[in-house]
Amino acid sequence: MRMDEGWYRLGMLLTLVVGFWEGVMAVVFRLFTDKDPSVMTAVNYLAAPWCYVAAAGVAAVAFAVIAVLDAGHKKALARKEAADARS
DSSP states (O other), rough: OOOOOHHHHHHHHHHHHHHHIIIIIHHHHHHHOOHHHHHHGGGGGGHHHHHHHHHHHHHHHHHHHHHHHHHHHHHHHHHHHHHHHOO
């Protein structure tokens, strides 16, 4: 079963939100607020140098997943265009 192009867009959007929140926003919360770590900023449970490494890792993984999903999205669009041309 192949995914529709809308599912790729949804996957990219959700990955972007999680990558941004657990990556960039976790560092912002750590540096500029006095909030305790929570489930929403899980990397802040780590000690000082490792939370930044984990946040960068989350952002990098999110970027890689978005790149893979974008390639799949382009293939899905090409399949749809090919099917429309045959019809």
